[in-house]
Amino acid sequence: MNKKIVLIDGNSVAYRAFFALPLLNNNKGVHTNAVYGFTMMLLKVLEEEKPTHLLVAFDAGKTTFRHKTYGEYKGGRQKTPPELSEQFPYIRELLKAYGIAQYELENYEADDIIGTLSQQAEEHGFEVKIYSGDKDLTQLASDATTVCITKKGITDIEEYTPAHIDEKYGLTPAQIIDMKGLMGDSSDNIPGVPGVGEKTAIKLLKQFDSVEKLLSSIDEVSGKKLQEKLREHRHLAEMSKELAAILREVPLDFTVDSLEYKERDNEKIYELFKELGFNSLLEKLDHPVEEAAIHEKTSYELVTEWNEELFTDDSSFYLEMIAENYHHAPIAGFALSGGNGTYFIPAEAAVQSAVFKEWAEDETKRKSVYDAKRTVIGLRRYGIELKGIDFDIWLASYLLNPSESPEDFAAVAKLHGVSSVQPDEVVYGKGAKRKLPEQEQYAEHIASKAAVIEKLKAICLKEMEENQQLELFYELELPLALILADMEWEGVQVDVNRLKEMGEELKGRLADIEQTIYALAGTEFNINSPKQLGTILFDKLGLPPIKKTKTGYSTSADVLEKLAPSHEVVEHILNYRQIGKLQSTYIEGLLKVVDPETHKIHTRFNQALTQTGRLSSAEPNLQNIPIRLEEGRKIRQAFVPEDDDSVIFAADYSQIELRVLAHIADDEKLIEAFLHDLDIHTATAADVFHVKQDEVDSNMRRQAKAVNFGIVYGISDYGLSQSLGITRKEAATFIERYLQSYPGVKEYMDTVVREAKEKGFVTTLLQRRRYIPEITSRNFNLRGFGERTAMNTPIQGSAADIIKKAMIAAVEKLEKEKLKSKLLLQVHDELIFEVPKSEIETMKRLVPEVMEQAVKLKVPLKVDYSYGPTWYDAK
């Protein structure tokens, strides 16, 4: 077989890739463009060249033997950008995974290693291909050696054979060295002869063949000036040639035959691509997952009869439900893994066992779980109180990187380098086809989850420790999970009849509005269909389409509001939308999820979803019950206490985000405003418009409020312009003036963006972390988004930290004081309790106290509260 070796100049190709491609990021903020380009080239080489032998050479260290000849060699060269240097370890990892040899040697450059090996290889009868971004290497071309130099981009190359070099320059490969001796090379800081460029160098070499021959016959050179230059700088020419010549006698401790390209580690490659976010390349891999999907079985024992010997003091415990809503989902089974082995326990066998219950309820038996809240509720449904939970792998993974949003256990495990668990979808199917297979199949799946929790725990603990997030985990999120479990379990009482009444009324009104709309439009159509509505408004009635969407005309509220004066039907449509929303989402939607027996609603708070650390709420979402408009607000009349002897008690933080901002930005003026407990929007208006507090009119206050809103939610000038109905430029001016008024805030914004760029992430008061890869994007919009995220997340996230801390403190206080009041809901800056009338006075004192003291800031936290017979009345 013909032997063919490919020699790659690693540094040069990486450089080329880095500058040729936009600064890509993976989801952890590590730059990947050079790795990506390098990989693309490598894949192309492997496919097209099919080499039998392969080596990537790297430059080692800063100085080489050439520096002895010329101290200024490569002087003035810019430092390798850190965005590139951080990528080299990945390139090396990747080469390792591909089983490709890599080499570097102190004192020598990659060029010299390649030069030496190409010569050896030629002598051993190899065909040689050299890949680099540096044209210097073309001097190595020969009958057996082709030098491939990257042109534009990274995979576009130019092949230099002796014939090609002759055609291009009229020189032999060896003369390339002479050429550089004469003309120099600015990138390597090789001087050459001043005044001699490529043209002159080639002309001279065609005549004299080499630098030596030229220098010995300078008299024959045409042109007096040139002769002088050559005489004056002959030593420069000689030295430059020496510098430009690639050394072909590097002392190597191996031979070319040892560079055989053998086997690659597909699993490793897959993991690396995954980590780097090379999704397009992942797909092109020869399905290493499927190959690996002959998945390693976890060995486990099936337990039907409980005995104490199964339990160790520390174990991993996993409860499986295959439907999402754990308030109702059937339990598929349990798995337990610890010092004594791994066990699968069918659901019935466990929940009926006294031994199991005793273990579960024993606080001294520590349990590591996946989703503590779900596990607690699952067991509570069978009268078992799970105690002693000391780790939750799901929460831990969320704290380490909230942006990952893994969809199941397998994804969480994979994120942390454990790939022995199959995705739920593989075992249970998805959508309508989701079901429990034969026990044998899912038992092993469930067992495999319990079996790896311990391993994941160790990995995540280490990472959380590095991130200084252990306190956040153990003192905040984990205790909170148990509190949320209680809140969800407790549920909120709903006055079903009241809801139905409202539904009847709305139904009637909807029918009326519907008829009015049909009459005004002159035809019947589906008002709920944006498409049909668009046709009616813009085609039939000829109203001006103000905005377009991907699929057609926009009919959103802000568009309709602009159209309202033009045609009477529009206001009715807006009204129809509003009532329709109440009816479908809030009346019908809520009725669908009320427990028919107890008339209670049990939401699920997702504790590991938002990027900022806020909770979210689903099935139903109790964090978006209407309040702004009176009609919608009435929905809250249906949320009532469990018994007539109690009230709904709501306490909310006043301007918590802006107070947090005042604190972290350490802005004197903002702090002052809160210390005096000013109306913050009025104060902002006064500062921004340079007027006195009492000169602020309602319009100024409205605008200041919108700016504050923008600060809190990190909206863009575009967003602000939309909410104020002004131009983008005017909005930008507003923001500018705001920042001038609050120099501390301005400085904070600059600092946080700079830090985010350096570290790739931002943090909150309690060390919650959010990675922001977009922030180094070259795309203006994306980078803008990243910058706003960097400014906003510490504000919103810290506020989320604070209220979570307050929840824990409040619940502890209720227990300590042996109160019957219960925490029911959290709505971002608000806590809702159910309070026996006898405890109202106590709670009026206790709740604001606990919430205000949750953390100590440079400004006071302020809590307002109110209570009444329904949620509506707690206003």
Next chain:
DNA sequence: TAGTTCACGC
């Protein structure tokens, strides 16, 4: 079944 549009909260 997946994607789009719209609307509610903070």
Next chain:
DNA sequence: GACGTACGTGAACTAA
């Protein structure tokens, strides 16, 4: 090779 405008949940519609 550009990415889309604070983040969530959910309903209805539409196109596959």
